[in-house]
Amino acid sequence: MLPQSETERLMEQHLNALGVEVERRVELIRFVADEDAVTAFLRRPDGSEETVDVDWMIGCDGAHSIVRHGLGMEFEGDTMLSHFILADLHLAGVPPLDEIKTYWHEAGPLVIFPIGPGRYRVVADAGEPKAGEHTPDPTLEEVQSLLDQRGPAGVKASDPVWLSGFTINERKVADYRAGRVFLTGDAAHVHSPAGGQGMNTGMQDAINLAWKLALVCRGVASPEPLLGSYSAERSEVGREVLANAGRLTTLALMRGAVAQSIRNHLARLLFGLSPVMRAVTNQMSELSIGxxxxxxxxxxxxxxxxxxxxxxxxxxxxxxxxxxxxxxxxxxxxxxxxxxxxxxxxxxxxxxxxxxxxxxxxxxxxxxxxxxxxxxxxxxxxxxxxxxxxxxxxx
Ligand SMILES: Cc1cc2nc3c(=O)[nH]c(=O)nc-3n(C[C@H](O)[C@H](O)[C@H](O)COP(=O)(O)OP(=O)(O)OC[C@H]3O[C@@H](n4cnc5c(N)ncnc54)[C@H](O)[C@@H]3O)c2cc1C
Structure with missing residues (x-):
């Protein structure tokens, strides 16, 4: 079992104080939902199974959500035609960085995110996949070679913590609710990591739904209009996040020297304007959502x-x-x-x-x-x- 992070420990403490017990490594195998209740079939780490009847269920089970599949909901959208690599590792010789730095290269962008002393995340466009090709995880040597080709001179990569290859999906469900079952986070929407909004969007889904469901479960509020408003509010936000992240990604992945040079020139001009930077910051931090x-x-x-x-x-x-x-x-x-x-x-x-x-x-x-x-x-x-x-x- 993976060790609990400090964040998970604090969250669990907080939930315990609210009377909620977190049961780790318990898997939802399937569920049945009707007008009156949801029955969830669970499997425990020791292989034993349990059936739980609940009034409401929230599927926050990620991009491959069994809850979304169980509801038969279509995950509408596309898969982008580009391979990416992600590497969390240690870098020596990086110029001082206190913010994300993008290195534009004709073969594709390479982005370095400072994480902690000596530790960085490197994300790079690794080009168009061949038809049907799976996205392999990169090796340290491949990451070093991308850094040599596109990054600042003299950078040495070592001690990888996480090496991953991925393709970008831009998909969402049309409705975040089906009767007594809700979807939040990646179960409801996935998009390009450009802009880094996936986690925030998911957390805001959860915050939006939590108070509504809490009032209904306490018998203080009627299920409608509160619960009906969840999908109306958050699906629209999801649609905007997908569109913005998609636009950013398309710009970042432009191929061709002329198009890249025009893009880079315009980006320098626009991002030098403080009102533009303020608007982008508010949009990415999702503080401008209403x-x-x-x-x-x-x-x-x-x-x-x-x-x-x-x-x-x-x-x-x-x-x-x-x-x-x-x-x-x-x-x-x-x-x-x-x-x-x-x-x-x-x-x-x-x-x-x-x-x-x-x-x-x-x-x-x-x-x-x-x-x-x-x-x-x-x-x-x-x-x-x-x-x-x-x-x-x-x-
Ligand atoms: C390469 C990459 C880089 C990213 N970078 C960023 C970034 O910089 N910033 C950002 O905001 N976002 C980023 N994201 C997106 C972010 O990781 C996700 O948006 C976020 O983790 C989604 O959270 P979630 O809780 O909805 O789903 P997940 O994090 O996928 O969590 C789902 C959980 O459900 C559990 N689960 C699944 N099925 C079952 C089951 N049947 N029974 C019980 N449990 C189950 C899983 O084990 C998992 O713990 C990145 C994503 C990728 C792939």
């Missing part, structure tokens, strides 16, 4: 400044984070008055006990447990906010 078109977002005109409905609410370093604690709750950003107190008392199941300072004095912002603005209203319009929360609770 859900303005979500069925959960109430975007009626409010006439005041501050974040709009569906936007990510500004995060303050002071106080605890929205959504933290042992259960998810919406938060009112508003000037406290009798109306807010009455609403908080009436909907204590869904609302945090205190209001927080509004983004402008003339408005109310109802912020979801995942930090996005569910709705905005004018100061004093507590009935509208109350009606929204009643809709979440009763459907």
């Amino acid at each position: 859900y303005p078109s979500s069925p959960l977002t109430r975007a009626e005109g409010h006439g005041h400044s501050g974040p709009g409905a569906g936007a990510r609410a500004p995060v303050s370093a002071a106080g605890h984070r929205v959504g933290s604690g042992d259960r998810p709750r919406f938060v009112l950003f508003a000037v406290a008055d009798e109306g807010s107190e009455a609403l908080i008392a009436r909907r204590a199941d869904l609302l945090e006990a205190e209001t927080r300072a509004p983004f402008a004095d003339d408005g109310i912002w109802l912020v979801r447990p995942d930090g996005y603005v569910a709705m905005t209203a004018r100061r004093g319009e507590w009935d509208r906010v109350g009606a929204y929360l009643d809709w979440i609770a009763k459907g």
Whole structure:
């Protein structure tokens, strides 16, 4: 069994504190889902089998997801016609790097990511595969030869930690939900690692679904509209991530000296502009994501400044984070008055006990447990906010 990483240990501690026990090396073999429940057939490390009945199931089982296959969902998209190599190893003689560095070469780009002292990740386009050819894992010698050809002069590779060959798939399912079963992460979407967004996108899927499912499982909210909004919100994000990563990859893999020279010139011009860099940073860190078109977002005109409905609410370093604690709750950003107190008392199941300072004095912002603005209203319009929360609770 692989040793647990520090991150896994901390995550497990956190889950234990919430009353969740992690069972490692237990495999889902198959499942049956109907309108009322999901039955999961599991195999334990000792070969014994177990059947578990659950109300909901989340398939977060990666690109080859047995859950997605079990649902018979099509993984629509393409496989790119290029081999890549990935090598996590030690490099000596690399010029000081505090950020990712791409070395453009007519045979294809080579990218070096600094990981830790002396340790780097090298990713390179290894060219078009022959028909039906499997992507082999590279040897250390092959990585050294790519570094000699495309990287900075005099670099010496050693002590590989991970050598892998891969092809890029750009695929996603049309719907992240089928009744009582959900898909998150690579089970729902895979794309080029250009932009490094795979992990973030998967984690944000999980965050988006977790608070909705938690409220439903606690009996505080009706399954609809909350659970129906998961795929509507995240499938659109997945579509955008796939399109952006695909565009980046196509640019990176351009063949031909003239096209490469034009690309390199334009990239230098554009990435020298700070507004462009800011936009790219926000897009890649996924901080610019919002859900303005979500069925959960109430975007009626409010006439005041501050974040709009569906936007990510500004995060303050002071106080605890929205959504933290042992259960998810919406938060009112508003000037406290009798109306807010009455609403908080009436909907204590869904609302945090205190209001927080509004983004402008003339408005109310109802912020979801995942930090996005569910709705905005004018100061004093507590009935509208109350009606929204009643809709979440009763459907
Ligand atoms: C070469 C490469 C480089 C990448 N670089 C980056 C990067 O720089 N930045 C980034 O953000 N992303 C990167 N990614 C993508 C990133 O690794 C994935 O997006 C991310 O790991 C997906 O997480 P996940 O939890 O959805 O799936 P996975 O990480 O695949 O986890 C799925 C888990 O489910 C388990 N599982 C599978 N089937 C079953 C079963 N039947 N029963 C029980 N358990 C099961 C697996 O053992 C695994 O632990 C890269 C991917 C590749 C291939």
